[in-house]
Amino acid sequence: MKKYLFRRILQIIPVLFIITFAVFFLIHVAGDPVAMMLPSDATDSDRQILRTALGLDRPFIEQYGIFLSNLARGNLGRSFRYREEALGIVFERLPATLELASFSMLLAVFIGIPFGIWSAKARNSTMDLLITGVSVLGRAMPSFWLGIMLILFFAVKNPLFPVSGRGGIEHIILPGFTLAFGIAAQITPLVRSSLLEILQQDYIRTARSKGLGEKVVVYKHAFRNALIPVVSIMAVQIPGLIGGALITETVFSWPGLGQLVIQAIYGLDMAIVQASVLVIALVTIFFSLLADVLYCIIDPRIQHR
Amino acid sequence: MPSYKNAGDTITEVFFLKGKFLRTIAIASILTVVLAGPSLAANGRVLTIAQGSDMLTFDTQNHLNTSTDCVLNNMTNLLYRKDANAEVQPELAVSHERISDTVWRFKIRNDVRFHNGDPLTAEDVQFTLMRAATDKSLREYPYFKVIKDVRVVDKFTVDIETFEPLPTLLRLVSKQGSNILPKSYIEKNGWDFFLKNPVYSGPFQFVSWVRDDRVVIKPFDGYWGGKNTEWDEIHFRVIPEVSTRVGELLTGGVDIIYDVAPNEWNRIKNNKGTALVNGETTRIMLLVVRCTEGTVTADKRVREAIDYAIDNKALTDIVLSGSGTPTRTRVSRGVTGFDPSLYNTYCYEPEKSRKLLADAGYGEKNPLEITFTAPRGRYLMDSEIAQMIAGMLEEAGIKVKLELLEWTSFSSLYNAKKNRELLLIGLADNYFDANYPLIHYTKDRAKNETDFSNDESDELYKKAAKNMNQEERVSQYHRIQQIAAEERPHICLYQLKANYGVNDRILFVPRIDELTYINEIHRK
Numbered sequence: 001m002k003k004y005l006f007r008r009i010l011q012i013i014p015v016l017f018i019i020t021f022a023v024f025f026l027i028h029v030a031g032d033p034v035a036m037m038l039p040s041d042a043t044d045s046d047r048q049i050l051r052t053a054l055g056l057d058r059p060f061i062e063q064y065g066i067f068l069s070n071l072a073r074g075n076l077g078r079s080f081r082y083r084e085e086a087l088g089i090v091f092e093r094l095p096a097t098l099e100l101a102s103f104s105m106l107l108a109v110f111i112g113i114p115f116g117i118w119s120a121k122a123r124n125s126t127m128d129l130l131i132t133g134v135s136v137l138g139r140a141m142p143s144f145w146l147g148i149m150l151i152l153f154f155a156v157k158n159p160l161f162p163v164s165g166r167g168g169i170e171h172i173i174l175p176g177f178t179l180a181f182g183i184a185a186q187i188t189p190l191v192r193s194s195l196l197e198i199l200q201q202d203y204i205r206t207a208r209s210k211g212l213g214e215k216v217v218v219y220k221h222a223f224r225n226a227l228i229p230v231v232s233i234m235a236v237q238i239p240g241l242i243g244g245a246l247i248t249e250t251v252f253s254w255p256g257l258g259q260l261v262i263q264a265i266y267g268l269d270m271a272i273v274q275a276s277v278l279v280i281a282l283v284t285i286f287f288s289l290l291a292d293v294l295y296c297i298i299d300p301r302i303q304h305r
Numbered sequence: 306m307p308s309y310k311n312a313g314d315t316i317t318e319v320f321f322l323k324g325k326f327l328r329t330i331a332i333a334s335i336l337t338v339v340l341a342g343p344s345l346a347a348n349g350r351v352l353t354i355a356q357g358s359d360m361l362t363f364d365t366q367n368h369l370n371t372s373t374d375c376v377l378n379n380m381t382n383l384l385y386r387k388d389a390n391a392e393v394q395p396e397l398a399v400s401h402e403r404i405s406d407t408v409w410r411f412k413i414r415n416d417v418r419f420h421n422g423d424p425l426t427a428e429d430v431q432f433t434l435m436r437a438a439t440d441k442s443l444r445e446y447p448y449f450k451v452i453k454d455v456r457v458v459d460k461f462t463v464d465i466e467t468f469e470p471l472p473t474l475l476r477l478v479s480k481q482g483s484n485i486l487p488k489s490y491i492e493k494n495g496w497d498f499f500l501k502n503p504v505y506s507g508p509f510q511f512v513s514w515v516r517d518d519r520v521v522i523k524p525f526d527g528y529w530g531g532k533n534t535e536w537d538e539i540h541f542r543v544i545p546e547v548s549t550r551v552g553e554l555l556t557g558g559v560d561i562i563y564d565v566a567p568n569e570w571n572r573i574k575n576n577k578g579t580a581l582v583n584g585e586t587t588r589i590m591l592l593v594v595r596c597t598e599g600t601v602t603a604d605k606r607v608r609e610a611i612d613y614a615i616d617n618k619a620l621t622d623i624v625l626s627g628s629g630t631p632t633r634t635r636v637s638r639g640v641t642g643f644d645p646s647l648y649n650t651y652c653y654e655p656e657k658s659r660k661l662l663a664d665a666g667y668g669e670k671n672p673l674e675i676t677f678t679a680p681r682g683r684y685l686m687d688s689e690i691a692q693m694i695a696g697m698l699e700e701a702g703i704k705v706k707l708e709l710l711e712w713t714s715f716s717s718l719y720n721a722k723k724n725r726e727l728l729l730i731g732l733a734d735n736y737f738d739a740n741y742p743l744i745h746y747t748k749d750r751a752k753n754e755t756d757f758s759n760d761e762s763d764e765l766y767k768k769a770a771k772n773m774n775q776e777e778r779v780s781q782y783h784r785i786q787q788i789a790a791e792e793r794p795h796i797c798l799y800q801l802k803a804n805y806g807v808n809d810r811i812l813f814v815p816r817i818d819e820l821t822y823i824n825e826i827h828r829k
Contacts, residue, residue, distance in 0.1 A: 031717030037444055039369060041732060041741065043750055046447035047720065053442035081361050081368075084500060092516060148548055156552045163552040164544055166518060253544040255517035263358075266713050 033268040077271035086271035097256035101241035104179035112184035116191025138185025147251035175252040235291030239284035350537040363503035381484035406470040432488035445482035584815025587637035597756040608793040613658035614701035617651035629799035642739025642782030676725035739782040757794030
């Protein structure tokens with residue numbers, strides 16, 4: 001296991017290298033950052049002067065080389081837009097994003113797992129159909145629409161929660177639910193199908209034949225194994241929540257990483273995009289490692305070599 | 306399998322606590338919501354303004370961003386400032402005189418202090434203007450590079466020397482970017498410190514900034530013009546989604562919201578306690594037309610035919626619900642040099658359009674084909690406007706290939722001068738002088754973009770740029786606008802209005818520069 005972890009950590013280096021190159025290349029071909037900085041009336045010579053002043057007139061490889069040499073020294077560069085250290089700006093936003101992401105994930109688990117079990121235990125009942133139907137709806141429903149509807153019903157028409165912004169716990173409920181609903185809608189059917197499959201296994205039959213109670217059979221023997229696919233889904237969803245909660249963050253004006261990244265992409269602000277992508281990549285790698293470790297804990301039969 | 310009834314219990318069983326856990330969570334949630342409650346009621350002495358985007362920086366010379374200006378203009382002072390009618394009025398300057406065609410002398414107030422208590426002197430003016438005029442990496446550099454030198458004459462007197470005679474110097478020193486910076490504070494603490502702890506000399510001072518959330522400022526006790534006693538704090542909130550901004554306004558969470566799309570107007574109008582207010586902007590929506598030799602639009606008759614095929618009034622009335630005024634000039638109403646004869650008018654004559662096309666050799670069997678590029682989501686109803694224009698052109702017998710691009714791609718295409726026959730864009734003017742927008746009708750600026758070339762227009766522009774006789778300069782600009790309206794390197798469509806939602810407790814009159822001056826916002 002230790003060897004496996006060490007190998008996985010070593011793999012981070014080439015992965016990050018490839019990511020930085022891909023982002024650098026994509027931003028480079030996406031357009032001219034200077035075009036986004038000066039007004040449309042600016043002359044060609046004004047643009048050229050700014051391009052030279054910012055070092056954007058140098059060849060692509062040279063610019064990338066400078067970026068890598070700065071990166072080696074822990075410097076991800078300064079934002080064109082903010083004129084500040086990019087990493088500092090990204091870290092400034094991270095707490096808001098982590099807060100929303102962890103709350104949403106927790107809420108999704110609290111909603112998704114019980115309903116998944118309920119649905120599996122009540123297989124083919126009206127309730128099962130209802131839960132399955134809502135899950136399909138949850139996956140199909142665009143999060144911005146759900147967010148706007150929640151604002152309309154629970155903040156404007158019935159002012160129970162604030163419309164937007166970040167503050168006390170009351171602020172996180174609507175955006176948290178918006179994000180959680182989609183994830184719960186993925187967890188519920190997964191838990192259901194996984195549990196149903198496991199409940200057909202021989203060892204469950206054995207457990208039942210030993211005279212164990214239904215609760216012990218389901219929660220002690222079946223549930224733990226049914227969690228494996230759920231852990232996979234969560235490991236995949238968490239990085240998505242960190243970098244991809246953009247729409248929800250925008251609808252609820254939640255000052256997180258998502259909004260920063262999209263503005264940086266629109267403004268072709270290379271330093272911010274790189275810093276954000278690197279942070280998101282590290283989070284992704286961390287959670288996929290964590291998922292691997294969790295597999296071993298949930299199912300000791302799984303061994304990483 | 307358990308029955309449905311039995312299954313009903315499992316929802317709580319899952320938490321292994323037979324319902325206690327869930328009940329606790331539910332009660333705690335309800336209590337939290339009830340006790341904390343949404344921060345709905347607007348505080349009487351706190352003014353909250355919701356913008357669609359955040360400010361970018363406290364560096365006044367490096368942003369070119371209206372949201373940033375809306376905050377900074379309340380914290381800073383300039384030598385001169387535009388009033389609500391865009392007329393230049395003295396602020397820090399007490400007087401000015403022209404020493405020669407290229408040297409102007411300014412005397413400034415001697416009772417001004419920065420928010421940290423340092424006095425504002427001629428050295429600060431010199432530091433500010435010379436930085437903008439020499440640091441090529443600054444966004445404001447293209448505007449300020451006309452300044453050759455700024456000399457301190459005495460503690461409260463400066464001379465500004467320009468490379469050429471500059472009739473628009475007062476416009477320049479009343480423009481964003483010339484906001485006076487504290488020289489010794491910046492030199493002592495460095496720029497990074499300044500950007501996190503900004504200090505200026507304006508009526509409001511910095512309190513806090515949480516990016517993409519809010520900027521908070523408060524009245525400055527030691528302001529030379531007297532402390533604002535109407536407001537305790539001003540919050541500039543960032544709410545990118547328009548329906549959320551409207552939601553906040555309707556529930557009293559904010560007092561003023563910017564950029565309200567027509568589909569949200571009725572929600573604001575029909576709500577008790579809020580109103581919709583609109584005001585002019587300097588933004589002109591126009592079509593950039595390629596006059597490059599070899600393109601179909603190089604033929605003047607084709608450009609005319611396109612103009613005659615477009616019903617500007619239908620665009621402003623139907624798509625924009627009145628949020629624009631038809632115009633035929635790139636110079637906005639309210640800007641020095643504006644030609645009023647070209648405002649609130651348009652030329653829509655479909656028959657004439659067809660005839661011009663026929664004269665140019667196009668007909669049903671041989672239709673004119675053009676590519677029309679437009680941005681999506683950048684300006685008010687831009688893609689809808691583009692589609693309606695395309696429909697009007699098709700009606701006139703022109704085959705249109707419409708390309709709708711998101712802003713980054715659009716902007717890159719435009720700046721790389723890869724625009725085809727027609728391109729829809731909105732151009733504003735924060736200089737408030739025709740010298741700035743009319744540069745498009747000079748050969749150098751038009752090169753590779755419209756490739757428009759007119760000797761008279763070129764000559765007039767060069768003369769007007771240095772002409773210290775204001776009356777004559779304005780008439781030169783009028784003539785350039787008449788030439789452009791006739792030659793159509795741009796087909797101007799309309800001057801956009803800005804729409805705001807306002808809480809009834811507030812007196813708010815929009816300005817043409819789209820900026821917010823807290824001292825002009827009052828409680829009823």
